[in-house]
Each structure stands twice: as C-alpha cells, then as structure tokens.
Amino acid sequence: MTFFDIDKNDYKISAVLSSILTSDDLYKIVSTSFLPFLENCKIIDLLIRKGFVKVDNNRILLTSKGYELAKELRVAGLVDNYCKNCSGKGYVVDRYKEYLKRFEEITQGRPEAIQDYDQGYVTPITNFLRISFAESRGDIKNKKILIMGDDDLLSIALAVTNLPLEIQVFEIDERLVSFIKEKSRKYSLNINVTRFDLREKMPASLDSYFDLFFSDPPETIDAFKSFIGKGIFALKKTGGAGYFGITLIDASLNKWKDLQRIMLNDFGVVITDMIHDFNEYVNWEYHDTTPAYESAIVKAKPSHIWYKSTIYRIQTLNSKGFNEKLDTDILQDEENATSWFFLLIFNKSISLRGKKWKLHW
Amino acid sequence: MTFFDIDKNDYKISAVLSSILTSDDLYKIVSTSFLPFLENCKIIDLLIRKGFVKVDNNRILLTSKGYELAKELRVAGLVDNYCKNCSGKGYVVDRYKEYLKRFEEITQGRPEAIQDYDQGYVTPITNFLRISFAESRGDIKNKKILIMGDDDLLSIALAVTNLPLEIQVFEIDERLVSFIKEKSRKYSLNINVTRFDLREKMPASLDSYFDLFFSDPPETIDAFKSFIGKGIFALKKTGGAGYFGITLIDASLNKWKDLQRIMLNDFGVVITDMIHDFNEYVNWEYHDTTPAYESAIVKAKPSHIWYKSTIYRIQTLNSKGFNEKLDTDILQDEENATSWFFLLIFNKSISLRGKKWKLHW
Numbered sequence: 206m207t208f209f210d211i212d213k214n215d216y217k218i219s220a221v222l223s224s225i226l227t228s229d230d231l232y233k234i235v236s237t238s239f240l241p242f243l244e245n246c247k248i249i250d251l252l253i254r255k256g257f258v259k260v261d262n263n264r265i266l267l268t269s270k271g272y273e274l275a276k277e278l279r280v281a282g283l284v285d286n287y288c289k290n291c292s293g294k295g296y297v298v299d300r301y302k303e304y305l306k307r308f309e310e311i312t313q314g315r316p317e318a319i320q321d322y323d324q325g326y327v328t329p330i331t332n333f334l335r336i337s338f339a340e341s342r343g344d345i346k347n348k349k350i351l352i353m354g355d356d357d358l359l360s361i362a363l364a365v366t367n368l369p370l371e372i373q374v375f376e377i378d379e380r381l382v383s384f385i386k387e388k389s390r391k392y393s394l395n396i397n398v399t400r401f402d403l404r405e406k407m408p409a410s411l412d413s414y415f416d417l418f419f420s421d422p423p424e425t426i427d428a429f430k431s432f433i434g435k436g437i438f439a440l441k442k443t444g445g446a447g448y449f450g451i452t453l454i455d456a457s458l459n460k461w462k463d464l465q466r467i468m469l470n471d472f473g474v475v476i477t478d479m480i481h482d483f484n485e486y487v488n489w490e491y492h493d494t495t496p497a498y499e500s501a502i503v504k505a506k507p508s509h510i511w512y513k514s515t516i517y518r519i520q521t522l523n524s525k526g527f528n529e530k531l532d533t534d535i536l537q538d539e540e541n542a543t544s545w546f547f548l549l550i551f552n553k554s555i556s557l558r559g560k561k562w563k564l565h566w
Numbered sequence: 567m568t569f570f571d572i573d574k575n576d577y578k579i580s581a582v583l584s585s586i587l588t589s590d591d592l593y594k595i596v597s598t599s600f601l602p603f604l605e606n607c608k609i610i611d612l613l614i615r616k617g618f619v620k621v622d623n624n625r626i627l628l629t630s631k632g633y634e635l636a637k638e639l640r641v642a643g644l645v646d647n648y649c650k651n652c653s654g655k656g657y658v659v660d661r662y663k664e665y666l667k668r669f670e671e672i673t674q675g676r677p678e679a680i681q682d683y684d685q686g687y688v689t690p691i692t693n694f695l696r697i698s699f700a701e702s703r704g705d706i707k708n709k710k711i712l713i714m715g716d717d718d719l720l721s722i723a724l725a726v727t728n729l730p731l732e733i734q735v736f737e738i739d740e741r742l743v744s745f746i747k748e749k750s751r752k753y754s755l756n757i758n759v760t761r762f763d764l765r766e767k768m769p770a771s772l773d774s775y776f777d778l779f780f781s782d783p784p785e786t787i788d789a790f791k792s793f794i795g796k797g798i799f800a801l802k803k804t805g806g807a808g809y810f811g812i813t814l815i816d817a818s819l820n821k822w823k824d825l826q827r828i829m830l831n832d833f834g835v836v837i838t839d840m841i842h843d844f845n846e847y848v849n850w851e852y853h854d855t856t857p858a859y860e861s862a863i864v865k866a867k868p869s870h871i872w873y874k875s876t877i878y879r880i881q882t883l884n885s886k887g888f889n890e891k892l893d894t895d896i897l898q899d900e901e902n903a904t905s906w907f908f909l910l911i912f913n914k915s916i917s918l919r920g921k922k923w924k925l926h927w
Contacts, residue, residue: 214792239838239881258804279708279709280708281706281707283701283702284702284704286661286699286701286702287657288649288651288657288658290649291651293656295648295654295656297656298647298756332592337647340644341646342641343645347641348640373757416612416640444577445790458838458881459836459883461836461837462830465826465836465837469827469830470827470831475822476822477600477819477822477840477842477876478840478841478842479837479839481656499850521820522820524825532599
C-alpha cells in the first residue's frame with residue numbers, strides 16, 4: 206500500500222479533511238472542498254484505505270486517526286458565516302417576485318435536462334438573481350443581450366421583466382429552441398431564438414453588436430473558448446459585460462487558472478466580480494439511474510441542491526474575444542480523462558453531472 | 567469647444583451618466599461608476615461644459631439635454647438590489663460580536679490615518695467581515711498569518727478571536743508598530759510586529775512560511791508587486807491563500823487588468839473570489855483641509871462612507887510571487903499623472919485619499 210502513501214504536503218488532502226470536518230455528506234463535501242468531484246472521490250477513497258476516514262450509513266466520517274491527521278496538518282472546518290437572508294450571494298430578488306411567478310407559469314412543462322449537451326439548469330430564483338446582480342450594474346435595461354445556451358430559460362426570465370431592448374438566444378437543442386419560440390409567440394415575449402452550434406463561427410455581423418451576454422458553458426477549455434470567447438467577440442469592444450458560471454466541481458483550480466489566463470491574455474477582458482456559489486442547479490432527474498448511486502463511497506442520492514457555480518462578471522476593454530470553428534468534442538477534456546485513470550485504479554464508479562462513468566479494474 | 571466634444575462611444579461617458587441617474591451625490595457617483603475619482607471629475611466637468619449636467623447646491627444633476635443623451639446612449643440607472651442584511655457582502659459578523667466589542671475597547675486612541683503612507687483604515691466591522699469570510703474557507707484557525715501594512719489593526723482583530731496559530735505584521739509606520747506592540751504586550755495578544763519597508767526584499771527565511779496573508783496595498787503597479795508579490799513569496803507554494811482590497815476609485819479597470827495579468831502570469835496564483843464593495847473605509851480626518859473641499863464641482867464633505875474596495879481572494883498553485891527590492895516611489899504612478907494633466911487643463915483642484923492636489927491653469 207506504500208504506493209499510495211499520503212503526501213502530507215498535498216493541499217488536496219487538507220482541503221478534503223477540512224470539508225469532512227464540516228459535513229459528513231458527500232455532496233456537501235464536494236461542494237465545499239474546491240476540488241472536482243472525481244478528485245474528491247479519489248482522495249476520500251485513499252483516506253478510507255489508509256484508515257483516516259470511514260463510511261457509516263452513507264455518512265463520511267473521520268476516524269480517530271483522521272482527527273489526528275487533521276490536527277497535525279492544522280486543518281480547520283469551514284464556518285458558516287454566510288448571510289442567511291441572501292445565502293451569501295449579496296443580492297436579493299425582492300424586486301422581481303411577480304416576474305418570478307410569471308416565469309414559473311410560462312415555463313411549466315419545460316424540457317428536462319439531458320446529458321447529450323451537458324445540461325443541468327438553474328433554479329428560477331437563480332435566473333432572477335442574475336438579473337438582480339446585472340441590473341445593479343445598469344446592465345439590463347435597454348440593453349441588447351445575447352444568451353449562449355439557454356436550458357436555464359433565462360431569456361424568458363429577462364423577457365417577462367420587459368427591461369431589455371433585445372434578447373437573442375443561441376441554442377443547440379431543438380427541444381429548447383422550439384419551447385422558447387413557442388412561449389415567445391404565445392406570450393409576445395419578443396425573444397429571438399436561433400438554433401446554433403457554438404463550435405461554429407459566429408456570423409461576422411454580430412461582431413461588437415451586443416451590450417451584454419450570459420452563458421453557462423460546459424467546463425472544458427475548448428467549450429470555454431467556444432462560448433465565452435465568442436460572447437466577447439459579439440460584445441461591443443469596450444464597456445460590454447459578460448456573466449457566466451464556472452464550478453469547482455467539474456473544473457479544478459488549475460483549470461480556473463488557465464481560463465483566467467485565457468480571459469486576460471487572449472480575450473483581453475478584465476474580471477470585475479466573482480461571487481461564490483451564486484448559481485444553484487436543480488438536481489437532474491436522471492441522477493438515480495447513474496453509477497453515482499452505485500458508488501462504493503456512498504449510496505445516497507443528494508438530499509439538497511449541491512451543484513453550484515461561481516458567477517464571473519467580465520467587462521470588455523479593447524477586447525477581442527475568439528471566433529474560430531472548433532471540431533473537437535468540447536464536452537470532454539484531458540482533466541476528466543486523468544480523473545478516470547484514478548477511478549480505474551480504485552475500481553470505483555461515479556457520475557458527474559449525469560455522465561455514466563462506470564469503470565472496472 | 568470642439569476640442570472637447572463628447573465621444574458618444576466612450577463607455578466612460580455612459581458610466582458617469584448611469585451613476586448620475588442613480589445619485590446626485592459626488593461621492594456616491596464616484597463609488598458606483600467603476601471609474602477613478604479623477605476620471606469622474608474630468609467627465610463630470612466635460613458634461614457640465616457641454617450642458618448635459620448642472621450643479622445645484624452641491625447636487626450633481628442631469629439637464630434635460632443630459633436626460634436625452636442618457637436615453638440616446640441607452641444608459642440605465644443602477645438598481646439597488648443589494649441584500650440589506652449584509653449590505654451585499656454575503657457574509658455576516660454575528661459570530662464575532664463579542665470580539666468586535668473587545669477590539670473597539672483595545673483600539674481606543676489608535677493612530678489616525680496620515681497621508682505619508684497613503685493610509686486610510688477600514689471600519690472595525692470590515693475587519694471582522696474579512697475574518698468571517700476567511701473563516702468560512704477554513705483560512706484562519708490554526709493558521710500562520712502575515713499582514714502587510716496594518717493601519718486597519720486587523721492583527722488585533724485576529725488576535726482577540728484567539729484562532730490563528732501565529733500573526734506576523736510588517737508595518738512601516740513607527741506609530742502603528744508601537745501601538746500594536748504595546749497593545750499586544752498589555753493584552754497578551756501574541757502578535758509579532760516588525761517595522762519593515764515593503765520596498766525591501768523579504769527575508770529568505772520567510773519563503774513559503776505562511777498559510778495566509780492579508781494586505782491593503784497602495785494602488786500602483788509597483789506597490790502591488792511589493793505587497794502582494796511578496797505576500798505570495800511568503801505563502802506556501804500551493805494551497806496558501808491571500809486576501810487584499812483594490813478600489814476602482816484609485817485604480818482604473820485598465821489597471822485592474824494589468825494587476826490581474828501580473829497575478830496570473832507572473833505570480834502564478836488563481837483568483838477564487840472578488841466581492842464588490844466589501845471593504846469600507848472610515849472617512850479620513852484630514853479630508854476637509856484638502857482641495858476637494860474647494861473643488862469647483864462640489865463643496866460638500868462626504869456625508870457617509872463612500873470609499874470602498876473589492877476584496878480579492880487568491881490561492882497559490884505552484885506560485886512564485888515576487889521578491890525584489892524596488893527603489894521607486896510606490897505611492898504614485900503614471901495613471902495619477904495622466905489625471906493630473908486633465909485637471910490642469912480644467913483648472914480644477916481635487917483631493918484623492920487625502921493627497922493635496924491643487925493645480926492652476
């Protein structure tokens with residue numbers, strides 16, 4: 206077993222111990238450790254094998270040896286100091302209560318999240334929190350807004366407020382295109398919806414056209430370039446704003462560093478805000494048919510919303526963005542592949558955002 | 567007057583109009599426009615000369631021509647959607663109420679802010695909000711903490727909680743060094759205080775020593791390198807965290823872009839959080855003896871806290887930081903000089919963080 210000895214200098218060990226000191230629930234641990242899902246499972250598995258962690262009735266607990274390790278590494282639990290009124294997001298949706306009700310009426314029967322396009326949509330309140338945040342920056346009223354990928358139906362939330370000048374949706378999923386089109390016609394929402402694969406180049410006519418974009422891209426470098434880079438291409442070159450979510454569940458801090466470098470160096474934008482756990486995602490329906498449910502670590506389904514992302518706000522300043530066609534599979538990347546390798550070694554199965562990853566030794 | 571014609575594509579015009587639509591108070595306008603103080607004054611002055619803005623009893627107002635311009639530029643006012651319970655910061659200090667009281671007792675008679683070192687300290691609550699934020703990330707308890715520049719007396723706030731393992735302050739101002747040393751002795755706070763000029767190299771023995779740093783650097787590139795770069799040098803190379811504030815009042819978004827590039831490219835850290843208006847600064851006493859009070863734009867003193875900064879949290883990931891001696895004046899930079907040039911043209915006087923800038927045509 207020495208091959209997998211614990212490296213006490215590995216900050217990931219400390220991060221996971223800190224989260225286990227905070228909660229015995231796998232999903233809570235994953236959502237607080239700042240490490241990707243698969244990385245958490247890998248480390249928890251290692252800690253179990255080494256006798257620092259045990260699993261009891263789906264609860265993940267430190268053993269007495271585990272408590273000693275935490276003490277030795279000077280690891281503390283995470284204290285819940287988030288504001289209870291806004292769940293730590295800093296913004297509230299009070300002003301949009303009526304619109305929220307209207308949104309929920311209109312979006313009855315919405316298409317459920319499917320894994321073909323890495324879907325997973327946010328709660329209705331999250332949509333209005335985004336609007337709340339953006340309106341506090343003067344970014345909504347009378348603005349020309351682009352939405353790239355709209356399983357969240359943010360376009361409908363924006364339209365019911367009647368604030369934007371123009372709303373354009375690019376969406377690959379025919380079900381969503383039809384749904385938004387139909388609702389827009391029925392309720393006179395005036396949303397432009399175009400079926401569009403964001404791996405393609407954007408029409409040159411959209412260069413510098415929009416004031417604002419929203420997006421929630423899949424979390425690979427190529428998807429990020431395809432969505433965010435093209436969003437920046439479509440924004441006015443200075444003074445435009447973009448809002449998007451990135452998790453630390455599907456992406457590592459190393460990937461964040463790469464994404465931030467791409468934004469600063471290649472796209473030429475500045476980051477103005479990053480709010481932790483701002484976007485909350487509805488648990489996807491197909492979760493209990495995935496290997497997570499069969500996982501050796503826990504057999505429980507998530508009992509609460511656990512998949513959250515940081516919202517980034519960026520602003521253009523002589524920016525250029527990116528507008529090239531990509532032929533790659535933008536939903537998968539090497540980072541996932543690396544995680545798979547460890548899972549393979551540990552003979553574990555796990556799901557991540559609904560992807561069926563069952564691997565055997 | 568055509569030399570100063572309005573460029574309707576200049577996002578700064580839109581930004582200032584948006585802030586004037588939101589408030590008639592100069593300090594509120596400055597704190598919401600995302601433009602530096604001097605830039606605000608320059609643009610307001612231009613808008614006054616062109617008949618878009620007027621000043622009435624120290625209130626800054628749009629003229630009817632100004633409202634037309636705002637409409638043409640599709641500029642909206644800023645909507646106040648901040649959570650009232652936490653003022654939009656996302657964190658609360660409930661857990662630290664007793665410590666806050668203790669802090670206020672101990673820091674009676676603290677040295678007032680002076681302009682020699684670009685001082686201006688935060689409210690006591692801001693200190694505990696920083697602790698609240700950091701403790702929610704497991705960054706305080708049992709940690710070795712470095713504070714670079716401590717006119718905020720954050721070291722005393724940390725010490726009264728009794729949470730950190732070690733607190734080291736580097737401070738240039740002899741008054742503060744003596745004050746913190748004396749209080750530490752009197753109340754057994756166990757704070758290490760060293761008189762240190764951060765333009766100097768850090769001792770090699772501090773390389774990778776700390777878990778965490780806090781700082782609130784002067785906002786020039788060189789000061790940023792001297793404070794934040796050296797803070798990163800002194801952090802463990804991976805998994806260390808740094809917290810610091812940067813305004814959009816002394817620094818422009820262009821400078822933010824430069825600072826972010828330095829962090830990502832040169833220091834090799836990742837940004838994990840950026841919370842708008844997190845740090846609030848007590849109005850400095852010498853404000854009414856500065857040229858701001860004589861400014862042609864308004865003659866009113868700030869009636870409320872208006873100087874706020876975004877808190878950044880960064881994390882090390884194979885980072886290196888910066889540890890070189892700088893012989894420059896780190897309190898001034900070209901950006902200020904550029905602003906001075908415009909002030910010179912407009913024959914205005916203005917103060918910025920207490921600096922006496924009176925210029926005549």
